[in-house]
Structure formats: structure tokens, C-alpha cells
Amino acid sequence: MRLVEQNFYKNYGKAVLFVLLLWQVLAWLAANPGLPGPIPAIKEFIGSWWPELARHTLISAYRVLLSLLLSLATAVPLGLWIGRCSRLDSLLGPVAYLLYPVPKVALLPVIMLLLGIGEGSKVALIFLVIFFQILVTTRDAARKIPEQLLLSVRSLGAGSWELYRQVIIPACLPEIFTASRISLGSAISVLFLSETVAGRSGLGYYILDGMLRAEYGVMFAGILAISFLGLILYALLDILEIFLCPWRYI
Amino acid sequence: MVQVEGVSYSYRNGLKVVKALVDIDFKLKKGDTCAIIGPSGCGKTTLLYLMAGLLKPEKGRVLIEGKVLSGPRDGTAVILQDYGLLPWKTVLANAALGLEIRGVAWRQREEIVRPLLAKLGLQGMEDRYPSQLSGGQKQRVAIARALALRQDLLLMDEPFSALDALTREELQDTLVKIQAEQQLTIIMVTHNIEEAVYLGKQIVVMGGMPGRVRAILPNPGAGRLGYRSRQEFHHYCSRVRGALGQIDYEAG
Numbered sequence: 007m008r009l010v011e012q013n014f015y016k017n018y019g020k021a022v023l024f025v026l027l028l029w030q031v032l033a034w035l036a037a038n039p040g041l042p043g044p045i046p047a048i049k050e051f052i053g054s055w056w057p058e059l060a061r062h063t064l065i066s067a068y069r070v071l072l073s074l075l076l077s078l079a080t081a082v083p084l085g086l087w088i089g090r091c092s093r094l095d096s097l098l099g100p101v102a103y104l105l106y107p108v109p110k111v112a113l114l115p116v117i118m119l120l121l122g123i124g125e126g127s128k129v130a131l132i133f134l135v136i137f138f139q140i141l142v143t144t145r146d147a148a149r150k151i152p153e154q155l156l157l158s159v160r161s162l163g164a165g166s167w168e169l170y171r172q173v174i175i176p177a178c179l180p181e182i183f184t185a186s187r188i189s190l191g192s193a194i195s196v197l198f199l200s201e202t203v204a205g206r207s208g209l210g211y212y213i214l215d216g217m218l219r220a221e222y223g224v225m226f227a228g229i230l231a232i233s234f235l236g237l238i239l240y241a242l243l244d245i246l247e248i249f250l251c252p253w254r255y256i
Numbered sequence: 257m258v259q260v261e262g263v264s265y266s267y268r269n270g271l272k273v274v275k276a277l278v279d280i281d282f283k284l285k286k287g288d289t290c291a292i293i294g295p296s297g298c299g300k301t302t303l304l305y306l307m308a309g310l311l312k313p314e315k316g317r318v319l320i321e322g323k324v325l326s327g328p329r330d331g332t333a334v335i336l337q338d339y340g341l342l343p344w345k346t347v348l349a350n351a352a353l354g355l356e357i358r359g360v361a362w363r364q365r366e367e368i369v370r371p372l373l374a375k376l377g378l379q380g381m382e383d384r385y386p387s388q389l390s391g392g393q394k395q396r397v398a399i400a401r402a403l404a405l406r407q408d409l410l411l412m413d414e415p416f417s418a419l420d421a422l423t424r425e426e427l428q429d430t431l432v433k434i435q436a437e438q439q440l441t442i443i444m445v446t447h448n449i450e451e452a453v454y455l456g457k458q459i460v461v462m463g464g465m466p467g468r469v470r471a472i473l474p475n476p477g478a479g480r481l482g483y484r485s486r487q488e489f490h491h492y493c494s495r496v497r498g499a500l501g502q503i504d505y506e507a508g
């Protein structure tokens with residue numbers, strides 16, 4: 007195992023331990039059934055994992071991943087293109103700035119009216135929120151590629167497709183990963199919200215249902231599941247970045 | 257081989273127009289070397305970009321091998337000052353980039369590039385990334401990338417200016433050897449009088465803003481190893497210094 011990977015596992019282990027400790031301390035301080043300690047929560051988590059909690063976790067994971075992939079697939083090419091074409095940027099830049107700050111969550115009722123309360127509206131809401139985050143970050147990354155780098159590769163005979171492949175895409179990859187991490191956080195919070203508003207599936211529903219039935223163990227099992235889901239997705243992003251941007255890990 | 261005929265160029269940023277070059281004229285024979293020297297801001301880099309086909313002249317034309325240049329030319333290699341190498345590619349992949357863009361298969365690229373890297377003293381560094389190299393080693397990779405395509409014209413923009421004196425002289429010698437071996441035509445932009453005299457059989461002295469050609473000095477002794485310690489060398493250095501000084505005098 008390479009050193010990078012060893013550190014990787016060690017760091018994640020430490021992080022989990024630290025959060026569990028903090029949680030235990032808080033639970034002691036609060037001394038309230040609404041905030042059980044990590045041990046009863048983990049017991050509840052293990053007890054209800056299969057098949058009920060697992061099903062909700064997978065559904066939530068599917069929604070987050072689908073909307074992240076959809077936004078990446080659309081916002082990254084568009085962002086790269088706008089960033090490399092100043093005329094397009096002066097046209098579309100202001101449009102992005104106008105739409106970016108609109109609180110998309112407030113549009114949830116509209117989206118539900120248009121797309122119903124199924125998968126479509128949840129994915130669409132997350133998509134709307136993170137699309138602009140990825141778009142703006144990618145565009146800014148594409149803008150600040152040193153002109154000399156592009157010129158020297160053009161002088162080797164590169165056409166515009168080769169320029170994208172050899173220079174523009176790799177130069178922006180680290181920032182695209184940063185945008186993905188930020189978006190993943192937003193995606194999970196928005197997902198939670200949309201799942202508590204409508205439908206009978208997903209971790210948002212599971213957690214809210216636990217709360218309404220005053221089963222705080224269940225509630226925290228759901229919260230554990232959602233944080234593990236986040237952790238696993240972040241870890242996947244980290245691994246993918248080590249794999250795709252090896253020059254940054256030397 | 258290279259003819260620059262009455263070339264002028266202006267940069268345009270929106271409504272602002274910056275005149276960079278006016279009526280540049282010079283010629284260079286195949287297999288010759290030329291150093292372009294002049295004060296900062298006189299348009300040396302702009303002239304190099306024009307000869308590389310990366311910019312188009314506003315007036316006049318650039319001919320290479322008798323053909324009017326209209327874009328980057330297959331037989332021309334360009335080495336720019338800092339940003340030549342891609343940080344995300346290894347030494348081997350960077351040196352093979354030109355070949356990759358031309359669609360040469362991986363196996364063949366390696367066959368061409370590995371011996372070149374070895375010749376330039378980069379053996380064992382093929383899998384490193386540019387950030388793991390010294391400045392001199394980076395320039396060697398850039399030279400390898402230019403040579404890999406077996407081009408006949410090499411354009412360089414202050415290639416050795418960021419290096420210490422020792423490394424710079426070492427690379428100048430490397431260049432002299434390669435030039436003699438392959439009959440390369442080399443045009444190099446430089447700030448350094450000794451470098452211009454050591455490498456340029458023809459020295460184009462530029463000056464002014466916008467830039468013009470102030471003098472073209474023949475320098476037949478250039479391109480020989482050991483030229484640096486000759487009497488002539490110092491004589492030509494003073495002549496170039498004189499030509500540059502005149503510019504200051506005229507401007508002041």
C-alpha cells in the first residue's frame with residue numbers, strides 16, 4: 007500500500023473516533039432522551055440496518071449520486087466552454103449570476119407541481135442547487151489557465167479538441183473536485199429537506215418518521231446512516247482524485 | 257528559410273490599441289542561428305509568436321521555406337519561457353506530447369523519446385512530474401519535446417533566463433551540439449548579450465516602443481564550442497552592447 011493510501015485510512019479512522027467522542031461528551035452534558043449517546047445509536051443502527059434502513063440509505067445515495075452526475079455532466083462542459091470563450095462569458099456570465107442566488111429550495115413547491123412528488127422533483131431540486139456551484143467554479147478555473155501553456159501546446163499542432171483534452175480539462179480537474187465536494191454537502195442537505203417534505207422513502211423520511219414517533223434511537227440510526235453515506239461519498243471522491251490527479255500527490 | 261517582411265503588429269483590448277511592432281524586416285538562411293535582443297517591452301515575444309504562427313501580422317508577412325505562414329506550422333518547434341511543460345504529465349509524456357497530438361502510437365513515442373531524454377541527461381527521470389525537476393532539467397525536457405518531432409525550425413523565448421550562469425552555459429553548449437548535428441535553424445529571443453553572441457550567427461538588435469529593428473549584426477564565429485573564451489567573442493559583445501546603448505541614447 008502506498009503512503010498516500012495509508013495516511014488516507016488513518017486519517018479517516020481518526021476523524022470517526024474524534025466525532026464519536028465529541029458526540030458522547032455532548033450526550034452526557036445534555037442528559038436528554040432526544041440526544042442519545044453513540045453506543046445506543048450504533049446498536050439501533052446495527053439492529054435496523056437490514057433491510058429497512060439499508061433500503062432508505064440506498065435510495066438516498068441513488069438520488070444524490072444521480073443529481074451530482076447529472077450536474078457534473080452538464081455544468082462542467084458548459085463551464086469549461088464559457089471560461090474559454092470571453093464572448094460567451096459576457097453573455098451567459100450575468101445570467102448565471104442572476105440565477106445562482108435564487109433560493110432553489112423555495113422553488114420546491116413549484117417543482118413538485120410540475121414534476122410530481124416522485125424521484126424527478128427531488129433530483130431536479132438538487133440539480134438546480136448544485137449546477138450553478140459547479141458551473142461557476144469550473145468557469146473560473148478555465149479562465150485562469152496560463153495563456154502561455156495553451157500557446158505552447160497549440161504550437162505543437164493541437165487543435166481545439168486536443169487543447170481541451172491535454173490542457174483545459176486536466177488544468178481544471180482539481181477545481182472540479184473541489185466543486186464536487188462542496189456540491190456533495192449541499193446535495194445531501196437539500197436531499198434531506200426534500201425527503202422530509204414529500205414521499206415515504208429515503209433517509210430524510212426515515213429520520214423524520216423516527217422523530218414523529220418519538221423513537222429517538224431510530225432517528226439517530228438514520229442520522230448515522232446519512233453521515234456514513236456522506237463519509238463514503240467523500241472518500242470515493244478523494245480516491246477518485248488521487249487516481250485522476252496523480253501529479254498532485256507526489 | 258525564414259523571411260519577415262514589413263511586419264507590424266498591434267494588440268487590441270476592446271478599444272485600447274497597443275502598437276507592439278512596426279515594419280520588422282529580416283531574413284535567415286536554413287541551418288543558421290539568430291538571436292533577437294532588445295530592451296524589455298520592445299516586442300521580442302510578439303515577434304516570436306508571429307513567426308510561430310500563434311499571432312497573425314497586422315501588416316506584412318512571415319514566410320517560412322517560401323510559404324506564407326497562416327497558423328502554427330508542422331515543422332516549427334516553440335519553447336516558451338515558463339509554461340512549456342504540462343504539470344499533469346510525466347517527463348516522458350511531456351516530451352512525447354507533440355507526437356501524441358500527431359497521433360503517433362504509444363510504443364513508437366517511447367522509442368523516439370527515451371533515447372532523446374537520455375541524450376539530454378534525463379535518464380531515470382522519465383516518470384517524474386515537472387514539479388520534481390530543477391529549472392535546467394525542465395528546460396531539457398522542453399528541448400526534448402521540441403526535438404522529438406524532428407522539426408527544422410526552433411523558436412525559443414528566453415529559454416535560459418531563469419537559470420543560474422553555470423546551468424545556462426551548459427545548456428547553451430547542449431544547444432550548440434544539437435544544432436550542429438541536426439542542421440536546425442534556431443531563432444532565440446534573449447536579454448543576455450553573451451548568450452546572443454555565443455549562439456546567434458546573426459544578431460537582430462531591437463529597440464523602441466513600438467519595437468523596430470535597430471541593427472542586424474553578422475557574427476560568423478557563433479555556434480562553436482569554446483567561442484566564449486576567444487578574443488572575437490568579447491569584441492562582438494561590445495558591438496552588441498554598443499548597438500543596444502545607442503537605443504538608450506536615442507530614447508533618452
Ligand SMILES: Nc1ncnc2c1ncn2[C@@H]1O[C@H](COP(=O)(O)OP(=O)(O)OP(=O)(O)O)[C@@H](O)[C@H]1O
Pocket residue numbers: 267268269274275276295296297298299300301302303465
Ligand atoms: N496581450 C497583450 N495585450 C496588450 N498589450 C500587450 C500584450 N502583450 C504584450 N503587450 C505589449 O506589447 C509590447 C511588446 O510586448 P512583448 O511581450 O512582445 O515584449 P518583450 O520584448 O518580449 O518584453 P520582455 O523582454 O519583457 O519579455 C509591450 O509594450 C507590451 O506591453
Ligand SMILES: [Mg+2]
Pocket residue numbers: 300301302413
Ligand atoms: Mg518577452
